Amino acid sequence: MSLVPRDLSLFTRGSAAERKEVADALCRDLSRSGFVKLVNHGLTDKMVGELFDWVRMTIPGGREQSLTGTQNKRFFRTPLEVKQRMAHEPGPSPQRGWSRLGAESSSKLYGKQFGQKDEQERSDAREHFDMGPVNDPNFPNKWPEEEALPGYRAFMESSFTEFQKISTAILKALEVALEIPEGSFAGKVSNSASELRFNRYPAINIEEVRKGSVSRIWPHFDLGVITLLFQDQIGGLEMEDRSKPGSAFIPIEATGQSEMIVNISETLQRWTNNCIRAGLHQVTLPPPLKGFSQGVIPERYSVAFFCKADREASVGPLTSFISAKTPAAYDDMTAIEYQQQRLLAAY
Ligand SMILES: O=C(O)CCC(=O)C(=O)O
Numbered sequence: 001m002s003l004v005p006r007d008l009s010l011f012t013r014g015s016a017a018e019r020k021e022v023a024d025a026l027c028r029d030l031s032r033s034g035f036v037k038l039v040n041h042g043l044t045d046k047m048v049g050e051l052f053d054w055v056r057m058t059i060p061g062g063r064e065q066s067l068t069g070t071q072n073k074r075f076f077r078t079p080l081e082v083k084q085r086m087a088h089e090p091g092p093s094p095q096r097g098w099s100r101l102g103a104e105s106s107s108k109l110y111g112k113q114f115g116q117k118d119e120q121e122r123s124d125a126r127e128h129f130d131m132g133p134v135n136d137p138n139f140p141n142k143w144p145e146e147e148a149l150p151g152y153r154a155f156m157e158s159s160f161t162e163f164q165k166i167s168t169a170i171l172k173a174l175e176v177a178l179e180i181p182e183g184s185f186a187g188k189v190s191n192s193a194s195e196l197r198f199n200r201y202p203a204i205n206i207e208e209v210r211k212g213s214v215s216r217i218w219p220h221f222d223l224g225v226i227t228l229l230f231q232d233q234i235g236g237l238e239m240e241d242r243s244k245p246g247s248a249f250i251p252i253e254a255t256g257q258s259e260m261i262v263n264i265s266e267t268l269q270r271w272t273n274n275c276i277r278a279g280l281h282q283v284t285l286p287p288p289l290k291g292f293s294q295g296v297i298p299e300r301y302s303v304a305f306f307c308k309a310d311r312e313a314s315v316g317p318l319t320s321f322i323s324a325k326t327p328a329a330y331d332d333m334t335a336i337e338y339q340q341q342r343l344l345a346a347y
Pocket residue numbers: 197199217222229231237281283301302304
């Protein structure tokens with residue numbers, strides 16, 4: 001099953017009929033698999049290209065030597081001391097700054113929920129950078145010094161705003177499709193506790209992955225409302241095959257870095273009282289390497305925006321989704337309480 005790209009501009013700029021049609025298609029896809037692909041989402045190819053330019057260690061096609069000055073500055077390439085000064089401290093607080101290779105375990109995040117034992121220690125072969133809202137007084141962002149990476153902070157802050165706008169449009173489309181009051185979802189992400197993340201998966205031996213204690217990212221759900229993701233051309237992202245729960249995954253084809261992949265995260269599942277379920281996903285061997293037991297999986301990058309609920313918003317089911325037949329399946333608690341409880345499990 002491959003995901004059919006949906007055109008978000010038909011919702012943001014279309015006629016009333018086009019808006020409804022594309023909203024329904026989005027909602028159908030997301031309800032079926034937890035995932036949808038979007039084109040004309042609002043970030044141009046150039047903007048997505050610039051995002052990847054900030055993360056890639058090297059430029060494909062051997063253009064590396066021609067780079068000078070600021071073009072040569074890339075986030076993951078900054079010296080270790082610079083990254084260490086902006087390192088995230090493991091714990092329940094939202095992630096900020098740099099997380100070293102293996103710092104977070106997506107396996108723990110998901111495994112504990114389902115009773116997996118701690119001794120099954122499994123790590124992610126991944127380093128990442130996270131930022132939250134601009135000028136967040138409670139959980140301030142951690143930046144590299146401006147001279148170490150000129151322009152990085154300004155670029156990231158403006159990208160964050162764009163991702164937030166796109167998330168709001170998607171949530172409005174879901175409100176239209178589900179015929180629930182305007183603002184039911186989009187009105188709860190306005191103060192934004194969202195996060196923008198860069199992931200880097202270094203090249204790794206297939207044997208290492210086959211041993212079963214390391215993966216690029218273990219099966220997990222994201223914590224927020226929805227996640228917007230761009231992946232490079234390497235591939236390896238997979239979503240759960242819902243016809244074989246817990247035992248099979250379907251590759252999400254890497255058909256162009258500007259194609260946005262959207263998945264439902266835990267908060268939306270809670271708000272909709274399981275009407276739209278979160279998409280379980282992982283990153284593993286890219287499809288062309290599936291049958292191999294030896295060799296190297298090339299380095300891979302992705303950019304993820306986790307649209308999260310306002311910290312004081314409830315993550316309990318909304319009244320539109322509660323009835324005598326479908327009583328509330330989740331407790332009422334604030335988004336920040338929920339996030340801290342879940343993050344404690346990830347370290
Ligand atoms: O790298 C990817 O494609 C997925 C990353 C991801 O699932 C995450 O950061 O939560």
